Amino acid sequence: MEALIQQALPTIHLFFGPDPDWKQVFLSILTPLFLLGTAVEYLYLKKVGRSFFFRKQEVMTNMLLGGTYQAMEVVWYALFVSVFMEWxxxxxxxxxxxxxxxxxxxxxxxxxxxYWFHRASHRIRWFWCAHVVHHSGENMTTTTAMRQSLFYAVNLHQIFWAPMLIIGFPVWAVLLAYGVNLGYQYFVHTQAVDKLPRWFEFVFNTPSHHRVHHGRNAEYIDKNYGGVLIIWDRLFGTFEPEVAAVDYGIVRQPTTNNIWTLNTHEWRDMFSDALKPGPLWQRIKHIWAPPEWVRPGLADQSNLRDKPTPAATAKA
Structure with missing residues (x-):
């Protein structure tokens, strides 16, 4: 396999530079397939009278968020990630x-x-600050997969791949494997596919499982973290089947398509909470505690996103 990579290196270097992020290389190569998948999804939903899921403004926002995310990933890989992962x-x-x-x-x-990176992205506020962007879409189409944060590149989530590096897999292979994982996930962001065969639903992450993950219904919050497989959710008690209709978005939904606001609102809220007066250990706990954690004696926190409001529950 390394021999095949070596043969491809001159072409890869021509387009991606001498030290490429192999995750970005793989996703860039797949981009035509992603766009084809989105076109097929739209045409199918239009044929069955459900193309209203493709809301023009939200699709454009998803694409803008995806483009800025990709650009930041390239820059930050060159400045820091490559050195950090090699270390x-x-x-x-x-x-x-x-x-x-x-x-x-x-x-x-x-x-x-x-699985653990994704679970931490929901249960540790520092990581949620980046991941919340992905969940702030109020629809589900394949373009939702593009809805990513500028700050994934800088929040040190690379530590979750450390076990594979310490075992002995080289950086390029770890990044390529991560890219394959993300590439699969593009296609589970859809409402065009209902349920797949039971054996497949039991082992793999599917559109049905991932729709649950994007729901703000009380029973769906923080469920189905798997990327390609769903077995870890079944094993660790975070699996939930799709039964009720999914109410997409986050509990305290931002009412904007401004990509800077979408990227920064949770960071602003977290640091605002941490800077409010009180014992230092409780103030810094806002950074590593779950997003819904309420500091004792501080009732006006701004983002209790895991506590569904009555209105959100009723809408579900």
Whole structure:
């Protein structure tokens, strides 16, 4: 497998530079397939009278968020991420050759790491500040997969891939495996697919499972964290089947399509909460506690997103 990569390197370097982010390389190569998938999804939904899910303004916002996210990823990889991940790799206990079979094992390992990264992105406010952008869409189409934060690049989420680096997989392979994981997830952001065969639904993340993940219904919040597989959710008690109609968005929904506001509102709220008077240890707890955590004696916090309001529950 490494031999095939070596053969492709001159072309990759021509378009992506001498030290490419292989996650971005893979996703860029897949972009025509992503756009084709979105076109097919739209035409199908239009045929069955459900193209109203493609709200023009939201689709444009999703694409703008995706474009700025990609640009920041490229810049921050060059400035920091490459060095940081190579530093983590320097602590490896072995050096693993990337054969097709080993890469399959890496994909499985990355999926396990992704489950915990995704779970932390909901249960630790620092990581939620970036992830909230993805959940702020009030619809579900494949373009929702593009709805990503500028600040994923800078919130140090790369630490979740450290186990694979320390085991001995090289940085390029870890990033490529992560890109494969994200590439699969593009296609689970859709309402054009109902339920897949039961065996597939039992093992893999599917559009039905991921619709649940994007719901702000009380029973759906913080469920179905899997990227490619759903087995970790079943094992760790975070699985929820799609039964009730999904109410998309977040509980305290921003009413804007301004991409800067969408990227920054939760950071602003978190630091605002942390700067309010009180014991230092409670103030800094706003950074690592769950997003809905309420500091004792501080009742006016701005983002209790995991506590559904009566209106949100009724809408669901």
């Amino acid at each position: 983590l790799y320097s602590f490896r206990v072995a050096t693993i050759e990337v054969t097709p079979l080993n890469f399959l094992g890496l994909l499985f390992g990355i999926e396990f790491c992704y």
